[in-house]
Amino acid sequence: MYIRCQVDAHQLLCAVELVPQGGSQKSKVKSQKYYGMSFLGFLNGCSSCKVLMPAAGCANGGNRRSTPVACDGKPVYSAGSTLRYFRRVVLDQLGFCLGSKMNLKFLAFSKILFAIVFVISLSFAGYLVGNNINQRVVGKSLAKHVISTSTVGKSSQLQTLLNEIVVEQKIPGAVMYISTPKGSWLGASGVNNLSTKTRMKPTDGFAIASMSKTFLAVVVLKLVEQGKVQLNRAIATYLPRDITPHIINSDKITVRQLLNHTSGVAEYLDTKKFIQATAKRSRSQPWTAREAIQYMYQERPQANPGEKFIYTDCNYILLELIVENITKGTLAQAIRSQILKPLGLKHTFTELREPTIGEVATGYGDRNKDGKLDSYAKVNDGNGLGDGGLVSTAEDLAKFAKALFVKKTLLSSKMMKEMLKFKDTGEGYSYGLGLERFSSPLAKAIGHSGTAYGFVTLLAYLPNQNTTIIVLLNNQNVDIKSVARTGLEVVENKRF
Structure with missing residues (x-):
């Protein structure tokens, strides 16, 4: 059995998959896939990032697409804090899902996973931090607007939608604003300039x-x-x-x-x-x-x-x-x-x-x-x-x-x-x-x-x-x- 780690730079998700040696579909040990925290949140080292756990194969249920990432802590961009955060949160969650299946062989291979993620974090940290397509809810200039609980409950879904639209329709960048009797939401996605790759902000003209x-x-x-x-x-x-x-x-x-x-x-x-x-x-x-x-x-x-x-x-x-x-x-x-x-x-x-x-x-x-x-x-x-x-x-x-x-x-x-x-x-x-x-x-x-x-x-x-x-x-x-x-x-x- 070996471990495969996939990083989706667009969706900003880190996916971990345990795959049977040889990859045979007839193997008695089935592949089990777990979707870890938002890769952006992982890089930021945010203490309050929700972990998207688990996906198919984990007895605890879950859905990688519909579960949002909430990040409100102060970002820490050092590689050391990134690695420590991954070890503390993701492996704890994997251990929870695997339960008694966590064995020495997995622990050995986890070291390989650490190395992979460490290298990836160094390669992508600067890019993702500077160009993340993260939610920009109404900022200081609109702080006076009261955003009700029900509207906030749609914020992550609206942001996900905007992110998908930008990619699927090949739009460099987008800004969307919605106001209802329940509150307001403002979000941005993509870039405002393809040459400079400057991330789109809700305040851009x-x-x-x-x-x-x-x-x-x-x-x-x-x-x-x-x-x-x-x-x-x-x-x-x-x-x-x-x-x-x-x-x-x-x-x-x-x-x-x-x-x-x-x-x-x-x-x-x-x-x-x-x-x-x-x-x-x-x-x-x-x-x-x-x-x-x-x-x-x-x-x-x-x-x-x-x-x-x-x-x-x-x-x-x-x-x-x-x-x-x-x-x-x-x-x-x-x-x-x-x-x-x-x-x-x-x-x-x-x-x-x-x-x-x-x-x-x-x-x-x-x-x-x-x-x-x-x-x-x-x-x-x-x-x-x-x-x-x-x-x-x-x-x-x-x-x-x-x-x-x-x-x-x-x-x-x-x-x-x-x-x-x-x-x-x-x-x-x-x-x-x-x-x-x-x-x-x-x-x-x-x-x-x-x-x-x-x-x-x-x-x-x-x-x-x-x-x-x-x-x-x-x-x-x-x-x-x-x-x-x-x-x-x-x-x-x-x-x-």
Whole structure:
């Protein structure tokens, strides 16, 4: 009989297996496998790590997948403490399971096991400590949130789910936030940069892409509240005079139609000239709305005003021009004064227009269509424009969602009713004024998603459950709504 030790660096588990000599399936002595402590906890030498014991073959029962690792002690990274901890905890547990089977032959071979684990700990300690995909429950900045017992009971399951999603869907890194009436949870997994292998943190910033449209819509509705804009008035009234003549139907298209994508205007993003321009554009040269809008001047409208829903980013470039013309400032300034400052969103900013705040993840996607992830770090596809220019964190987005949907303090009740007037898109979901009402798998949830610059993001609020979920991924080739749905299933006891 010999001992085989397997270390799974992703799941961070140390598995010990007693195997009959020769490995014959007909041997009377069957292989017995035991799953020891979390390998991460083993390396840390944490005094409170739960041991995943035992697996098939141990009379005490157990399940390696569903039993979480809880680690709240201070880490000790020395090889000596690691070895002592392994000997004290794992072998005690093995002795318990083996009982009378513990014999001299096992003790002899245990020395071999010690040597193996000792070498592995030296090789992997630095890597795992620096890059562990461990749970990051709401930190100091969210310490005021009360996390109930029932929500904490789901924390390990949510973290396990996030870890699995990152690996199975080949996502460099992810952040997920869930808030229910029972409490809140915030977790991170993977890395925020594939080159540096820097571990993803819940506080890392993400370009939220089209989710930024909801912020711009709030600014416009606040201008409506102030009597500076009318929703049903033609946009020619509010656009700069030198731009109005170039926008076909500007005397018929209303502000409302820009907000809910029923204006029928042409798109600028898909034009050959814009695509060519972005290929040469440095990130040191931020795009302006005036520049971007010129790429649709020669394009024919996609439909007559109010005729049908066509999701078009150009609608929100026009809204940016309207906001800047009325406020005589930049859209970044308007968002900061109307939303970010009042709500205390200290980690949200307009990309390339304002100084970077905190650590921001790098976005990735299959740009070359070769099945490989390419970095968007040096790409300037219109970053910072009104159709998708914000960078934010899960915590800031949670505060924004709470103010808009739960406390309802961001807009007046009248403007909120306008925002929630949804039109059927004919594509399985509805769109209001800067808001999506999702269909399956997030039926009846409201919020917004975004895909651009190597990121895919989602903010969804379920009114009936008073539940908010935020998912931020740095691989834009992922179905984020399904990811969010699986997270909600954990909370709703429909998974695990």
